[in-house]
Amino acid sequence: MTSVSPDVAVVITTYNVRSLLERCLDSLDAARGSLVAEVVVVDNGSGDDTWPMLMARDDVRAIRGSPDLGFGGANNIGAAATDAPLVLFLNPDTEPEPGSIETLVDELRRRPEAAVAGPRLTLPDGGLDPAARRHFPRPGNALHRLLGSPRILGPRPARPYNPGDPVDGSVSDIDAVSGACLLVRRTAFQAVRGFDPGFFMYGDDLDLQRRIANNGWTSLYVPTSRVWHHKRQSSRQRPLRTRFEFYRSMWRYYAKHHDGDPRPLRFVVLGAIAVVGCGGVLRALAASRPRRRNRPRC
Numbered sequence: 227m228t229s230v231s232p233d234v235a236v237v238i239t240t241y242n243v244r245s246l247l248e249r250c251l252d253s254l255d256a257a258r259g260s261l262v263a264e265v266v267v268v269d270n271g272s273g274d275d276t277w278p279m280l281m282a283r284d285d286v287r288a289i290r291g292s293p294d295l296g297f298g299g300a301n302n303i304g305a306a307a308t309d310a311p312l313v314l315f316l317n318p319d320t321e322p323e324p325g326s327i328e329t330l331v332d333e334l335r336r337r338p339e340a341a342v343a344g345p346r347l348t349l350p351d352g353g354l355d356p357a358a359r360r361h362f363p364r365p366g367n368a369l370h371r372l373l374g375s376p377r378i379l380g381p382r383p384a385r386p387y388n389p390g391d392p393v394d395g396s397v398s399d400i401d402a403v404s405g406a407c408l409l410v411r412r413t414a415f416q417a418v419r420g421f422d423p424g425f426f427m428y429g430d431d432l433d434l435q436r437r438i439a440n441n442g443w444t445s446l447y448v449p450t451s452r453v454w455h456h457k458r459q460s461s462r463q464r465p466l467r468t469r470f471e472f473y474r475s476m477w478r479y480y481a482k483h484h485d486g487d488p489r490p491l492r493f494v495v496l497g498a499i500a501v502v503g504c505g506g507v508l509r510a511l512a513a514s515r516p517r518r519r520n521r522p523r524c
Contacts, residue, residue: 230262231262231309231310232262232263232264232308232309232310233261233262233263233310233311233312233331234258234261234262234263234264234310234312234313234314234327234331234409235263235264235265235266235305235308235309235310235312235313235314236254236258236263236264236265236266236314236316236327237266237268237301237304237305237308237313237314237315237316238250238251238265238266238267238268238304238315238316238317238318239267239268239270239291239297239300239301239304239315239317239318240267240268240269240270240272240276240318241269241270241271241272241293242272242273242274242276243272243276243318243319244272244274244275244276244279246318246319246456247267247276247279247318248279249321250316250317250318250319250320250321250322251265251267251283251285251286253321253322253323254285254322254327255285256323256324256325257322257323257324257325257326257327257328258327258328259324259325259327259328260328261327261328261331263310263327264287264308264309264310265285265286265287266286266287266288266289266304266307266308267280267286267287267288267289267304267318268288268289268290268291268295268300268301268303268304269288269289269290269291270291270292270293270295270296270300271290271291271292271293277290287307289303289304289307291303295423296423296425296426296427296430297405297421297425297426297427297430298420298421298422298423298425298426298430298434299421299423301315301420301421302420302421302423305412305415305420310412311411311412311413312331312334312409312410312411312412313409313410313412313415314327314330314407314408314409314410315405315407315408315409315410315431316406316407317405317406317407317455319406319455319456319457320347320406320407320453320454320455320456321453321454321456322345322407322452322453322454323451323452323453323454325451326345326451326452326453327409327451329345329448329450329451330343330344330345330409330448330451331343331409333397333446333448333450333451334409334411334446337444337446339443339444340399340443340444340445340446341410341411341413341414341415341438341443341444341445342402342403342408342409342410342411342414342435342438342443342444342445342446343403343409343445343446343447343448343451344358344400344403344404344407344408344409344445344446344447344448345358345403345407345448345449345451345452345453346358346391346447346448346449346450346451346452346453347404347406347407347453347454347455348452348453348454348455349454349455349457350454350456354390354391355404355406355455355457356388357388357404357406358403358404358447359388359389359390359391359400359403359447360387360388360389360400360401360402360403360404360432361386361387361388361389361400361401361402362401362402362432362435362436362439362483363387363432363476363479363480364484391449392447392449395449395450396449397446397447397448397449397450398446398447399444399445399446399447400445400446400447401435401439401445402431402432402435402436402445403431403435403445403446403447404431404455405430405431405434406453406455406457407453407455408431408434410434410438411443414438414441414443415434415438417438417441418434418437418438418441420434421433421434422434422482424478425475425478425479426471426474426475427468427471427472427475428471428472428475428476429475429476429478429479430475432479433478433479433482433483436479436483468510469506469507469509469510470503470507470510472503472506473499473500473502473503473506473507474503476499476503477496477499477500477503480492480495480496480499481496
């Protein structure tokens with residue numbers, strides 16, 4: 227008896243979202259269509275009953291990760307444990323619709339110049355998750371986004387960070403799709419040595435696709451593939467760490483990919499990240515402290 231080689235590997239990194247993870251896993255059979263898929267879940271130290279649930283399933287290979295491993299590092303481990311020529315990195319808070327994974331794979335196979343494909347990510351309210359379509363951060367669009375598009379920066383940049391959905395609903399080239407559902411050719415992934423584990427969370431998917439683009443590949447946005455995204459279910463459990471890592475990833479990304487920018491520009495961009503980041507962390511810290519109840523006066 228011969229085993230059938232998988233068409234696609236599905237790699238999920240999870241942390242304390244057992245019910246959402248189970249819904250995600252249950253959706254995969256219909257989402258893959260006629261494809262043969264291997265599924266690996268890296269559990270980064272969940273404190274709920276995620277691990278017993280995984281052990282009870284025969285359609286998943288489970289790997290123990292670590293709370294300090296981060297998204298990219300855990301995904302690298304999951305990818306290394308698989309063999310398929312295509313790897314789908316999927317968040318546990320997603321629910322791929324029937325046929326969505328097969329549609330992504332078909333589009334990537336049709337476009338040999340593309341190494342990455344991502345679907346239309348739909349938020350619970352039915353709207354588009356802006357992260358599904360992104361241009362690479364550059365000083366102009368990054369400062370507009372970071373500072374809330376103040377008038378002092380002038381009109382909106384020609385290449386905004388989050389462009390809208392194509393009007394005609396067609397497949398299109400885009401700088402980057404979301405790491406919540408990111409299909410990549412293994413050859414391209416290995417050529418850039420996978421995710422940079424220096425990004426704990428946030429920015430790792432942008433960094434990966436930037437390095438892949440630097441190698442001559444393109445990324446595809448495939449709106450005919452639809453995936454529901456119940457966003458930030460893991461990150462909200464550690465709001466202070468999440469806020470810190472959000473701004474740290476901005477700093478790391480800019481410092482890594484824009485070292486050739488003029489020194490005054492680097493000073494302004496990194497300074498803005500530091501100032502806004504400190505403010506964001508302080509607000510998260512204040513929000514995390516329990517409020518003191520008013521004591522009755524004697």
